[in-house]
Amino acid sequence: MTIDIQDFSYAYPDGEWALRELNLRVEEGEFLSIMGANGAGKSTLCLALNGIVPQATGGRIRGNITINELNTKKHSVAAFSRQVGMVFQNPEAQLFSVSVEAEIAFGLENLGLPRDAMRKRVDWALNLLKIRPLRERSPSQLSGGERQRLAIASVLAMSPKILVLDEPSSNLDPSGKGELLAALEDLKSAGGLTIIMAEHDSELIAEFSDRIAVLDHGRLARLEPPESLFANVDRMHALGLGVPQVSEVAACLNKEHSTNLSAVRYEEAYESMKNVFEPN
Amino acid sequence: MTEIETQNVRFSYSNGEDVLKSVSLRIDQGEFVALIGQNGSGKTTLAKHFLGLLRPREGTVMIQDEDIAGKAVGEVARRVGYVFQNPDHQIFSATTMHEISYGPQNLDFDEDEVSEQSKHAMDRFDLTAYADQQPATLSHGVRRKVALASIYAMNPQIWILDEPTGGLDWRSEQETMALLHELNEAGKTIVLITHDMRLVAEHTERCIVMSEGRVVAHDATRTVMGQEETLKITPPQTWRLGNALNLRPLPLTVKAFCQEYGKKLATEREIDVRRS
Amino acid sequence: MSVAPDFYIPGRSWPHIADPRAKLLVLALAVVLLLVFQNLWVMLAAWLLILIVHRSAKVPRDRLVFLLRALLPVTILMPLIWVIFYPAGEVIISIGFIDIHGESLAQGLTVALRIQAMTFAIFALLFTTDTDTLMQGLVRLKMPYSWGLMLSLALRYVPNFANSYSSIHQAQQARGLEYESTRGLKRVREMMPVLVPMIIGSFRSSEQMAIALEARGFGAPEVVRTYLNVICMRTSDWALVAIGILATLVLLTLNISYGFGADPIAIFP
Secondary structure (H helix, E strand, O other): OOOOEEEEEEOOOOEEEEEEEEEEEEOOOEEEEHHHOOOHHHEEEEEEEOHHHHOOOOOOOEEEEOOOOOEOHHHHHHHHHHOOEOOOOOOOOHOOOOOHHHHHHHHHOOOOOOHHHHHHHHHHHHHHHOOHHHOOOOHOOOOHHHHHHHHHHHOOOOOOEEEEEEOOOOOOOOHHHHHHHHHHHHHHOOOOEEEEEEEHHHHHHEEEEOOOEEOOEEEEEEOOOOEEEEHHHHHHHOOOOOHHHHHHHHHHHHHHOOOOOOOHHHHHHHHHHHHOOHHH | OOOEEEEEEEOOOOOOOOOEEEEEEEEEEOOEEEEEOOOOHHHHHHHHHHHHOOOOOEEEEEEEEOOOOOOOHHHHHHOOOOOOOOOOHHHOOOOOOHHHHHHHHHOOOOHHHHHHHHHHHHHHHHOOOHHHHHHHHOOHHHHHHHHHHHHHOOOOOEEEEEEOOOOOHHHHHHHHHHHHHHHHHHEEEEEEEOOOHHHHHHHHOOOEEOOOOOOEEEHHHHHHOOOHHOOOOOHHHHHHHHOOOHHHHOOOOHHHHHHHHHHHHHHHHHHHHOOO | OOOOOOOOOOOHHHHHHHHHHHHHHHHHHHHHHHHHHHOOHHHHHHHHHHHHHHHHHHOOHHHHHHHHHHHHHHHHHHHHHHHHHHHOOOOOEEEEOOEHHHHHHHHHHHHHHHHHHHHHHHHHHHHOOOOHHHHHHHHHHHOOOHHHHHHHHHHHHHHHHHHHHHHHHHHHHHHOOOOOOOOOOHHHHHHHHHHHHHHHHHHHHHHHHHHHHOOOOOOOOOOOOOOOOOOOOHHHHHHHHHHHHHHHHHHHHHHHHHOOOOOOOOOOO
């Protein structure tokens, strides 16, 4: 299940080009993060991955996005809901059901699944996101982290091979972020899922990403793994973006004390820095 | 002068349980203090008392040594500026200029002052280009600036900001923090409600930690970070790394880490050189 | 995010378990009967019967008291209006120079009881049926699914509206908003700084919600929508329907052919 973005440009009906000539191919099972300043086009790109852009939004479009051979211009959004699951920043604007179970079942009901298959999928999704004990609860009684996990469960229940998350941690407090982190870890290790995450939090990005796509005014400015992207702190700052603190530390030490350090995650920073003291 | 003082403030909403259980604290003029705590700890509720949006069931709230019990919110707003988390909760005008001048007008600034303050605010936040546009149609980042400018135009002495950097990119975050430092250097008192421990470590001198309706810590940021386990906070990476590598003093910022580690490195290299 | 105000009180009593379609039908029939009958004693019996349904559904007393309190003005007003403006029948009591005529009193009381009975009947449905089940019932009765969803979403957003009003009001107070007028057009104009963000906010929310719903396959063309917890007419439900229809027919016949319950005081004229 690959995502093939070819020369893709998009403009909203009354606006400028929000995405310009994007060329990008996402491999199956990859964890790709999208970074960019506010307004760079992250959300628009996310919405383009299941056909909402352009089918629900109109506007001008050039180039193509094909998701496993299906062109986003030519198949209904509902058809893509089976391939691509999308979770948005604000759970308030996604969750509406009476119970957690009902919320997860909603998408499956829309697809006309028979009841037995539905029950199985609901159980599976509850387990995957570790929210089984919350089954009967009303979404309004859940914490931020729990709601975000519910939102993920309710789209994954539809068995897409691709999960798109648009700034999932923006509305979460530290404990919610922790829950999101754990959920992403579980999803990544469970395998079989291509994950695309638009985010500002560089430390969250560094934790999981195979590659990072940086958008700048709608263009693809960079596409590389976190290790190389975050190593050049000045370049990231010039793009208006931050890097994990440990990367900043590594860059600072390299510059001022001629070390040769490289780190994007806490653990590797610790490992490489404590080693500097090893006697030769 | 004591800028903000609360004495035994107790507060509950009409349906029962105490959200604030007896909060007494003092914030002095010119402080730049972080107000942190988990969701539900009462930090926003407490902050709203500083403006008089909420009134305590027991206890007193004093702003600049005056009890605000009898005062209307509008009156307290002359001294306390409160920037809400969601800029869309206040944007309503047909033009950005009008939006920003709404506050000063309500405070009965005279016409010239209103126009001067508004223009100054728009300048400061680079919004002059948007003066005649509908603020609701502008992008999220710009709307946040409009919200900040709206309070800036009221020129309050005390600033309270509720999660001003949520969902912002790095550059906008830096700009916002630079604004706060600028205000602080001009003598304003800043109370920053935030979850971002990195920002707390890098920018604030003191920290108030709340839990379950009580103040559980009110000290220098450094001291508060040191109590991470009891207070259940997660310090930023530089602090944790510094702790793991036994750097003393523990670094709150990247720069400090660099310095401390660099010193240690230099010492180690000297030892190496001497050995060989 | 707050709880949707759908009045539902969880339970497993027979009114809870009954199929919403059966309940809707019985409710409709009850409303018809309540409108047809004019007799005070019949109305009282109906009122008691509906209260019995509430009790068997284990509706807590305080809910019923709340409803009674809400209807109190009407309950007192109706008999007063009838007695004062539409005197009819013999005088049964005289207080000072006011004569209270028996028939008009009965008529007034009947109207009051009717309003109460209809309210209690509707709430009997709402207390025992959650929104999803009710919507599914309506959809199975051939209401388009999107209407049902629209209704559920509207209900679910009511508490959001209340909350956002409060947040927005506070944000504007922080900029010096103070209401000076208390009513009328002037007050509405003063509320603009609160109303406008609420409206804009609801447009934004509904756009986001629409995208989220579509992203979960809503509106898939050529798909017959299924349900996780399907409602099913059981024997007891058919029995309820049968009893309801039968009782209605009998009562209506008695009323039309024999005048049963047509007169305010006499059961059989």
